[in-house]
Amino acid sequence: MVARRPTLLIGAALLAGAFAACESDDASVASRESFVDGERIVDDESLVDEVDCSSGALNGGDDAFVFTSAYVIEDGVLAGLCFGDDDQVILDAWDVLAAIAPAGQLGDITLFGGFEPDDDDAAETMAFVNAVDVDGSSFQVSVNTVEAIADPDELLLTLAHEFTHVFAATATQLDRTDEAIDECDTYFNGEGCYLDDSLMVAWIEEFWDPEVLSSVDPMIESFDDAEARCDDDDGFFGVYAATNPEEDFAEAFSAFVFRLEPATDGQAQRLAWIDARPGLSEIRESADGAGLTPLANNFDVCGI
Helix, strand or coil: CEEECCCCCCCHHHHCCHHHHCCCCCCCCCCCECEECCEECCCCCCCCCCCCCCHHHHCCCCCCEEEEEEEEEECCEEEEEEEECCCHHHHHHHHHHHHHCCHHHHCCEEEEEEEEECCHHHHCCCEEEEECCCCCCCEEEEEEHHHHHHCHHHHHHHHHHHHHHHHCCCCCCEECCHHHHHCCCCCECCCCEECCCCHHHHHHHHHCCHHHHCCCCCCCCCHHHHHHHHHHCCCCECCHHHHCHHHHHHHHHHHHHCCCCCCCHHHHHHHHHHHCCCCCHHHHHHHHHCCCCCCCCCCCECCC
């Protein structure tokens, strides 16, 4: 489970009405017929079958995340409500993600849901992504509806951030088999081993010194260690980015998509690397076309 913490304090007024600019018309969103606890109420062959939308399945057994809604995604399209009640915050968030993300890659998402935090730690989590199958071919994206309302600009950055935890962790990028984990010679992230030709391995080779990488424990998110790395490297977009290579890439990618001006030479180098990768610049162009850019760079500055 990968969380995106609301560490940025970005003025909500900057993108007032941004969701309205991305609102989908009836032709772009499939029917939103009701499900209750995983049981289909309306027979609709366009909806995904055999999706477990029980509250226990949605929160992974962690009661800190109380789900209020969840939608089935089929072939990159919002196909129907499968848990709880329709939530305009979640529908708007999906419309934004669909406006910036390639339709083909949205097909890797099976569930898109909203939760309300039930403790202080969960309250710090703006969103998270988790694989819903053993090989990482299908993902659930979950959004904190309370924080989404409180800071819509942060939500925009978070959606781009979380999207990296989908497209950079599919089965073509991350091998979750026991054999690959046991023999991993690239980077083990706690769930699997990144393939030699994966996006994350290329990122690590470019920006993570092997000695620095060796200090990362993928099973423990240490902010003390992250602060030390942040002090030493002006390329990170804030302390959270310095926790591990995946969060580093995700924070930089969100900055790239929403055209944040780099505050340091190191940040500029990360943005330039992303811009040169095939397929990634199109996501920023989609954000431009949706009227969602630019955002101000309010990340904490590292390397000071």
